[in-house]
Amino acid sequence: MHSLLPTLRRTLGDDAVLTDAADTAGYVTDWTGAFAGAALAVVRPADTAGVADTVRLCAQAGVAVVPQGGNTGLVGGAVPDGSGGDVVLSLERMRRVRGLDPVGDTITVEAGVVLRAVQERAEAAGRLFPLSLGSEGSCTVGGTVSTNAGGTAVLRYGMMRELVLGLEVVLPDGRVWDGLRALRKDNTGYDLKQLFIGAEGTLGIVTAAVLRLFPATPRRATALVALASADAATELLPLLRQECGGTLTTWELLGRQAMELVLTHVPGARDPFDSTHEWYGLVELAAGSDDVGERLEAALHAAAAQGLLLDAVIAGNPAQRTSLWTLREGLAEAQKLDGLSVKHDITVPISSLAGFVAEVGPRLRALLPGLRLVTYGHVGDGNLHYNLSAPVGDEAALRAAAGELTGLIYDAVAERGGSISAEHGLGVLKRGAAATYKSEVELDLMRAVKRALDPGALMNPGKVLP
């Protein structure tokens, strides 16, 4: 037995240190099942001091630490490699809401608080915490900060980076940086919290955060529209922005094959249109007191007048609203049920998005006839989940061609000045591709930052940087 284990048990208590395979299994394999590793132990501290103790003891023993929140990531960023030599540090017991300030519009929460709990606590105070994504029932504050999570309300509220006012972080040497400020403005030197947001736990461990709250938006208006082309989706964006003022919250794109997957696999999903269309847009407005229904109708009329819409259905009640959202939110599950899915989470400048779709799709299908393009995403952010499902009945063909298909997509993204990871991060899955497409100068800067903060390279090793 590694001599670190009794020390950890003595310091944190026996129940905080898991080593039995049955206990650690859920922590060493990721949600997708694609990344399965092993750990020396899984440590579950109950507070910041416990996290600091764990990190300090591991550093003294030269043992690397893999921080983990809700383990809902898609790139293998929160699970250990197969060596069995690292400690997984789970933040799941740190679930305190430390405070909510309704005048300052802030909430202070520990890293293990689940995203939905933050949303609910805000709602109970008549406020809104706007970050919203598929895994919100399981993912945690620490994870969403460390991966700079996005989701379906980024268009209006920004990504997690823009929602964080302050952080508490355990540094790689076990010291605690108390940067839990609840300030809108603070220009007293380098904005250190930015280092840890989106760093995937490679520079330190986020233990708590001060997050921004917003006025509640109980009024919502939602529509699914049929579009003549992907072009129409980007052309509609400025019109929607102008017509809806600040109430435009969501503008999502779905391709026909994405829609078909959901209709096939998700119970209760139904196509609200009589005929099929190549592209769909899901639009949602939200406000405190504005008549967003009226606004949405006016916006859709203006869009129709410009020939940008083929058809539209507006949700008339909450059940209809849920039904429209199912078409979007059922996609992750539908792809999983359908079988092999080669996923790409890309951004291009919004003005290049339609051109990207028009050019790249046919080239992919030329490489692999019958390939199903499961295209959907946050068109208002230029972010597509540009996923590939196999020709029906031929997963082997997709498996064989996957590398070439992904290479083609990433090259096309790079040509347009895009990003090969819009919101999922790099983890293990994309660290190599990122290194390929980034400049040497940029990689040098990243390495310099890593060395400066984690000279022993003990924080989430092998993630982000190859």
Place this chain on the structure above:
Amino acid sequence: MHSLLPTLRRTLGDDAVLTDAADTAGYVTDWTGAFAGAALAVVRPADTAGVADTVRLCAQAGVAVVPQGGNTGLVGGAVPDGSGGDVVLSLERMRRVRGLDPVGDTITVEAGVVLRAVQERAEAAGRLFPLSLGSEGSCTVGGTVSTNAGGTAVLRYGMMRELVLGLEVVLPDGRVWDGLRALRKDNTGYDLKQLFIGAEGTLGIVTAAVLRLFPATPRRATALVALASADAATELLPLLRQECGGTLTTWELLGRQAMELVLTHVPGARDPFDSTHEWYGLVELAAGSDDVGERLEAALHAAAAQGLLLDAVIAGNPAQRTSLWTLREGLAEAQKLDGLSVKHDITVPISSLAGFVAEVGPRLRALLPGLRLVTYGHVGDGNLHYNLSAPVGDEAALRAAAGELTGLIYDAVAERGGSISAEHGLGVLKRGAAATYKSEVELDLMRAVKRALDPGALMNPGKVLP
């Protein structure tokens, strides 16, 4: 003559290198007149390659570089010290707008472009660039990025950090980092641009930026309101947010003595109310097509019904609007004309703001009877310009007490988890105070970042970190 000078002249051209005292005077003294230094030379490159050459040649010669934009800073961050050994690198010749994308809502501009030119270029394209501050006719993109500038629209649009999508930066060794991405989302590793935003030129030199644009807001509604207390200003904030939806752009506070300074010193300034009040708020709504006038009236009625307003005057036309804004925008000039002004640019959590004002003012006046508290600022951001003007006719008394008064203010800010520099930065003026109030862990982190990026300590030496 230093051997670097002929090398710089040969590389950049004679007209890019100024050494005569008459030519360099405007670059070595700051706008306030409080910081006067000397330089080996002032170098004015016309493009990024020229900046890179300058930095590389200076690095090779072991000469430090002081980057400078519009030289409008308030903390001595853009002028050299008195040694005469540093090179001032002015970005003022880099004035190209490299592109504007109306679909993607971005503009790409070089560091020397003046803020007002960005606003005007956006307006000509039917868009809005929202950053707005007193010095917008002189300050530059590079300076506003490097100081993370704020201003009067932060409440709605955020500070410069939130408006930057990409940067081009010349690193301390003369290499160029091309991070000029026009993407809403990019989670491919550390967000390097965050390092340079607000770093005051101590980690590298920003040469160009991709900035976010927004829908134009031609409709505006503006009011000055008389408030019973500073409390009322923070209590009004949630009400204004709720009633005005996303159209609330400005919510500024002015104390009576601030108002009096403007009325005394600024030609044409007039008090729109019949009687005097202790506190005033300036509120502005802006929108594309919304009837913001109606919204503002409704919001003010709701506020009056809750007893939060004593009086209000709504601007009925553009001239009246300008007249109300003069009371706010004339403050910098009025203080300068009035004489000595000891300035503090502080933030406290919004919920602590009224308490701060109520407690600290009397304590300051007890220390120096007759002291005039020129209090104004961005109450929606918790940011006060908490400035001190001398008892009438007794600047010597203020000069003598300044250190003690500032110490009292900063202690009270620190007790409330506030910031001693909300938007002006540290430069030389506040580097010492910041070091006093920051934790050792935080200072260590800042030093580690500085060493990692600028190991030779040649970028804007002595600024930010003591």
